[in-house]
Amino acid sequence: MFSGKQTKPTFKSYLPPLQTDLKKSPQLPIKKLEAKLLPGEIVVNESNFVRKCIGAESCQDDLWGKLVCTNFKVSFIAHNSLAQQRFQCTHRLLGEHDIPLACVEQVVTVNDVKGKQKILGSNQKLKFNPTELILYCKDFRIIRFRFDEAGPESAKKVCLAIAHYSHPADPQLLFGFEYVGKRYHGSTGERVNGVDPGGGLQTPLFDCSSDWDREIKRTGASEWRVCTVNQGYFISPSLPEFFVVPVSLADQDLKQYACCFYSQRIPLWCWNHSSGSALVRMSNISDPQQQRKVEQRISSAITKSHPLRSDVFKSDLDKNLPNIQDIQTALLKLRQICVIDSFEESEEKWLSSLESSRWMEYVRTFLRHAVEVVYMLESRHVSVILLEKEDRDLSCVISCLVQLMCDPHCRSLHGFQGLIQKEWVMAGHRFLDRCNHLKKNDKEESPVFLLFLDCVWQLWNQYPAAFEFTEVYLTVLGDSLWVPVFSTFLFNCPRQRAEHSRDFASSKSIHLGQDQALCFPPVWDWSQQFSLKDQTLFNNPLYVGKIATCVQNGTVKTFTHRRSKKNYSSTLRGLPSALRNGSLGPNDTLSRRNSLVLRLRSDLSQVREQQETPSERFVRDFFSRPVDLQGLLLPQLLPSHLSVWKLYFLRWVPEAQIPQGGPITAFHKLSVLTDEIEMLQNQLRQYQGAAGTPNNLHTEHSKMYFKATSTPHQPPAPPEYLSSSFPFSPVGNLCRPGVLGTPLSKLLNGAKIWLSTETLANETI
């Protein structure tokens, strides 16, 4: 593998290299390089004879081509594809080398002859001709282009264009508007972009009262109702038009209370526990004089909606959780150590650097807080109010995590998507500001949603069979934040979406017809981005769905395993005693080797009184029982049991890639087996008399990405293109200068001197 020339699968190329003889065909015909444009997309500027850096070690793998800036993306159209390329998994909106402008975090131009560099913003001047362009991306990629052979003027222009267009001055300049606007110019009824607005989509968007009604029914929240006071957004600018409130509160009351809350946000119902306890989110009460009274009214209304008339527990998120700036700082530090610092130099201090980024700590804090809330709902049977100043960031995370832990429905694909609609999109998480698409206010930028995805990943990693989706799905969902086309992530709240799309429509004389607003596709319309085949990468072959528990038949047992009631050695599970873990402090362990008579803490009786908190006990009890994957799931919270989400954070790092290894290789085997089972099921169904079911049903509808072979008992070896980064590839996506090609050569040569222009990149010159 390391000897000889390594064949490098590249970004989105997953096939093993073609035989070299195939390339013997004489001179490639001179291709005309044209950017592939989407409806509404226009070319702003372009430069020819640009080189895209692929391997940092040498430029022999670099690609020649044309660099194009459009109003949507930075596109690089290569003359020659990376040798031996075939693309299996293609993005429908983006080409192999494309970066959406919304994904560009920083545009750095360099002139290495003059030793100059500059970070370009919007409408800036550039006094030197760039020899190099470095794009730092929000998804942790670092892409480099060289202009050695390009016309200096055109190079400069394309850089300026990229800088300018990646800083749109107005939300309506985000590409989604042009893209979606185009469909209204087509002949009537024709779906220009193939946008299927909600139709055929099984994910509830919660933008109509019927979705909420169904959710009320599903969770048995009979004492709650859908309220319509905010139709037309007349009460609160940041609330959706439809939301759920206690039945005991009349519209009149709601209108009255609304003005006391921050941004007139009437408390929102999120979900009901099967015990009848409700999960509610609430913003701060802005009027201190009214505070007590209003709080009491709301609480008593919630109490009234509880079948046991249980109390309400208030959970103050601002006090207990990091704020959005903390989260942003943590991500920046994490990015620094993951992709910017030299790989080899940061090895020695990797763990402590990871700790000092505090990202993992925050993930743990959010999960732990969610567990506390789950305890109140599950064990204390009280309703919980999540209290946050604006109720638009931390509550989204906690509310979703609580539901994911308690409600197996949320762990299905559509359940999860509905959850995000409900708790993020409709509740008014400021995606536009948090993504900082307009690059206007860095203080508002914060990866709250990514933090949430990481928390979900931790749960997924601990209970992989409990989720219908895969980590590829979570990763791709995170990436979709930077494709500014989807209704899901473009706006701060439903009202903003409505207003902007109305404005845009009237400015472009688009006749909306029956639609209230422009129909942006939700990200859940995955066909916008991926083929059906590629979407199967989202399906988790391990998933134990509801029906699975019925598959109990002869040799096949239920999927939830009862632990045999055997003795637990030293573990003492289920002991009634309630001692905290710390009966042995670190100081009185046995490290003092020479003391022959070791002192034992004499006050064990006192320790016994030092009760573990009820919620700790709740967690301990949970772990002493067998887990039902279709029931409550609590995460293991010890720091030793939380991991870095490597697929997301390290996928572009060439040195961290495990060729032909990583969890994907086991996933591959699972997928093949699951596919085989599906096939057998179909055959059995045919016997069942499902006449008319065509034989090839299987191949069309298989949910698995990796298919069973015709010789099922000879399981195929993992394809060579699999790696720990699959389905992504580091090649050409992380160009730190001074980085050598293979992990091995890194090891052999030890630390490399960091000749980076990037280290300076944060200081504007």
Place this chain on the structure above:
Amino acid sequence: MASAPIAPYNSSPLGNSSSPNASRESLKMEPLADVAMLPGEERVIDKDIIYICPFNAAVKGKVFITNYRLYFKNTDSETPVTLDVPLGVISRVEKMGGASSRGENSYGLEIICKDMRNLRFALKQEGHSRRDIFEIIFKYAFPLSHGMQLFAFLSQEKYEENGWNVYEPMEEYRRQVLPNSEWRVTFINKNYELCDTYPTILVVPFKATDEDLRRVAAFRSRCRIPVLSWFHKENHAVITRCSQPLVGMSGKRNKDDERYLDLIREANGTTKLTIYDARPNVNAVANKATGGGYEGDDAYQNAELVFLDIHNIHVMRESLKKLKDIVYPNVEESHWLSSLESTHWLEHIKLVLSGAIQVADKVSSGSSVVVHCSDGWDRTAQLTSLAMLMLDSYYRTLRGFQVLLEKEWISFGHKFASRIGHGDKNHADQDRSPIFLQFIDCVWQMTKQFPTAFEFNERLLVVILDHLYSCRFGTFLYNCESARDSNNVRGKTVSLWAFVNSDTSLYINPFYTPESSRVLYPVASMRHLELWVTYYIRWNPRILHQSPVEQRYKELLALRDQYLKKLEELQLSDSTHLTNSSTPNTATPNQHITHLQTPF
């Protein structure tokens, strides 16, 4: 996905499944509380005692001591609390508190174990109640210090397979296509006369005469001359292992040694022989003071020397001690990552793995290598065996892994007795060190990175480590083959592999996909190395041990087989129906199939 936790082994780490007929033989012996005793196991003392569980509270119960184990069972609650600890894992027993100590449970025993846990027991303060039990544990946990035999020699366990036959050196060399025109087998050491810590059968360059070997032995520490460990069938490059050359302060040279290394190089036409010295450069230099050293440039002109910077046994011992401090009894929560970093355990793992990667890479590119450290039985064993695991998929099978351990570790004289201190009371012995544990950890790291490449699972690794200490089997006893021979270990004890191979299904990784020619290169980076929590933190009851992906896969396999069977039945009945009647579908299959809904 595969990083999910694997099933718990903590509830009964040392599978008490003695063979059924054996337990019948010992019927006259009453069972020990609720576990069957092993054949040959004898009860020594029972005593009421309080177990001070670090995770919960003090538990009243009874402790049973046999010549093999310490067994505790509670009496104060219906929820069973048990401890089943082979005495072999005990590193040290101490008295805590005195007759006049105040406070509840302040008088008792403290037992420090080799497997990442400590146990505390409290007794009544009156009447020297701990004296007898302390003395008995002390005696039976350290039988060698009391002129007694290790339990492995007392055990009467019987298994179908004779585990000692797992490794037959000649068979293994033949598998490697040896001997051949480049390499020959020599019996020069058949009476351990050349080197008393090497096995009897050695493979050396074809052109090297026995006389050459004797002369080379004089120049290598403890006569551990370079011999072949592994032969690359395609490019004929080899891994050879040895100890350091006796260069000394004066920089002695030895023409025979120089020529001998050149013979290794010439065997497959390697242009430059690479000598991997596992030590840090400074340590190698320091060794000159005690007569050792390394191969100098001028003396070995056709060789290049690479230092791999792996630290010595003392550093590793201290590192593991620090690791234990942060995971037992409680996981250090507030600064977990930096605490973990400061133990340097993963960093050492990284250095060992990356050393092995370099060896493997060099060999697969066609160059022969020599690997040594100081004596060639610690770091050298780690490097050669890990490199072989990367290069040769045979060693990644359940059998092959046993062969690898028998060959590179046991037969080539890793000093298990000294490193583990079997049956020896001297817990502070500076010779003790977790070198083998570190190697197993490296293997575990590889299985994590390549979940389909190994035929065995994590459970096997845990069982190996448990019996590394237990002294129930003879496999890891003694320092070298000559000592094993003179104590007739093969004749008098059972091999661990007899036990393992009596139920292999427990140790099979369902994801295993055989790939014969693939070289595995793990990524030796802190980004990927993980703490092996299911081993190091397995005693903590707050750890989740479940939802194993492995288990789910096995269930799916069972489901698949069930469907296949059903389908076969249907096809059979179908063809009967087709001949007998015109309606192919009957009610019977319908009913069956409705049960077979799955989540897919």
